[in-house]
Amino acid sequence: MAKRSTIIAAGVAGVLLVIAGAVTALNFSSSESSSDATTVTVRLWDEQVAAAYEKSFSAFERDNPDIQVGVEIVPWDDYFEKLRTDVAGAGAPDVFWVDGGSYPAYADAGALLDITTALPADAQAGWSAPVVAQYTRDATLWGVPQLADPGIAVYYNADLLGDAGLTADDVSALTWDPTGDNDTLIGVLQKLTKDYNGNTADSAEFDGSNLSQYGYNAGYDLQAMVLNYLASNGAQFQDESNQYAFASDAGIASFQYLVDLMNKWQVAPSAADTNTNGDFSREQFLQGKMALFQSGVYNLANVSAGANFDWGVVRLPSGPAGAISGVDGIAAAGNAASQHPAETQRVLEWLGSAAGSEFIGASGAASPAVLAAQPAYAAYWTSENVDISPFYDVLAAGTAPAPRGAGWPAAENAMRPLLDEVFIGRTPVDSGVRAAQNAANATQTE
């Protein structure tokens, strides 16, 4: 009869063997597919573009049978937390989307493939110049441009405009002015905002604490609202040295105007709703409860799929310095620690090609950053009877850059709670905006 200790030792060894076997099997299954093809993983946050990618990679795999591409979707809310931990744990995908505020930290840490040298020069031609500039740091390009959001514009609900006796033409050239001298926006928004008794915001009986229909969205939305209102009043978000500079006199006037739309004129949803739910305004617009919704092409597919009313797009309101819109782009970065560098480079080259990007444009999912693929995007929306020219026409007046620099996540973390209080009206605009700017800049010097 075997000794008890021998049985126990055998048992422990058996358990360890099972664990080791399971770990080996998991490692094996994650790195290799069942065929001989090498699997390259691509991660992004946009489901609609992911669907276009699936079609694109099917075409790629037909011509490259030695590579299989796996598409992973990680929701935006968790995307950068997961990416950071995956890069730290050497478990990041081979290719992953980055935005302008996040990529510098990865580039500085050596986690990204140097696109300038990794891809042939001819493969780098024909990309949107602003997006290339956005992802170029120290003369090195750190991502293959994928999406080039043009400008911001205003979606309108034609039915609600009609109810107020207005047409698209009446809202296509609105102006805003912090002094009030040259302002046509507020008057129109008052006509488009109603309380639960049906009183519009320009009537004496109007109860602004109880709205059933909003004229416009004015909450804290950096890309759709803040950058444009700053630039349209001649203010900067960041200066040339990437210091936050939005608390200038013009900047404070821009914030004051937005806050007044919510709290003084009561023509936009309260920050109590928009501070904690970034999609609140879009939801209200899609439910037919908001007349004008300022946003970008990134919401075109959502509006097209979700709006069961007549809608269209017009230019964003013009400020004292003109109608100037923020622009932003998204790039696909290569993982510098990829186990399959050659295959990863081939996938990146495909993503940056006209053939690879054509699927994004042709599906209408997003505006491709590959110039040759952009006509397919315009053609898609033309076929849907949607005129997307206001998103592009606004670029002629100049553009406002998206947040930049390695410290953007920390800066936003510091300033956001302070700006939330400004928008909800508990902190005076001038002191609140200054405090937010100081908090953001303090993170850059730590």
Next chain:
Amino acid sequence: MRSRGRLRRRSAITGYALLAPSLFGVVCFLLLPVLVVLWLSFQSWDLIGPITFVGLDNYQSVLSDGVFGNSLLVTLIFVALVVPIQTLIGLGAATLLTRGLPGSAWFRTIYVLPWICAPLALGVVWKWILAPTDGALNTLLGQRVEWLSDPALALPAVAAVVIWTNVGYVTLFFMAGLLNIPGQILEAARIDGAGAVKMFWHIKLPLLRPTMFFVLVTTVISAFQVFDQVYALTQGGPARSTDVVAARIYYEAFDAFDLGRAAVMAVVLLVILVVITLAQQFYFRRRVTYEMD
């Protein structure tokens, strides 16, 4: 002599072998992470860059940071709101449920349901219920109350959701404690003329001390560590009025990517919990009645 020594050695080996699986778990998933956090608290690290030793800089930065001071205060208020209320409700519910009233079994299940659900999912549901515009509660009340965006209401609202979630857990333990009290003791008290109130205060409550100790230790620890509901409902806002320590640790680590400062906050939280647990143990040590006969 030699064979007794060999026997003892063999017994020890058997004991360690039997302990090995759980010891492996404790070392790998408890002790090692604590040591790593302690080590991280002396480093500067953003998860992707190099790790740099910074000595006590993180401690100095965190302990002089008003934002962290606010988080500690918010957490203390939260614990002071949640623990007494959920203990009282749990004790009351357990007392009623052990009286064999009609429908008790049904209520027992209902009370425990929130506790077995994912807190994050419950938080999302409650966020919809408490939404200022079109929220279920405001629709019921017929007026607009900004439950989650008014700094005066946000923390009590989050605390109410947490209490609602945990009451079933507390009730379950008090019920087990009450049902464990020998019937002859209660019978003897009844014969001696004790009424329901006297019986509760002088018989049941003293005999529930072991349960009370367990419930208080576990609920205080869980209240100090609350995160899911805060993350789902308010994300620490408005104006940092719900910015509890666990949430602050998360935002410091995964929004600001400052792992060193986050580790210091985790160490501070650990120290606070150890001190409170020891204090509770000291308080109950001489008062806990483990034997009933």
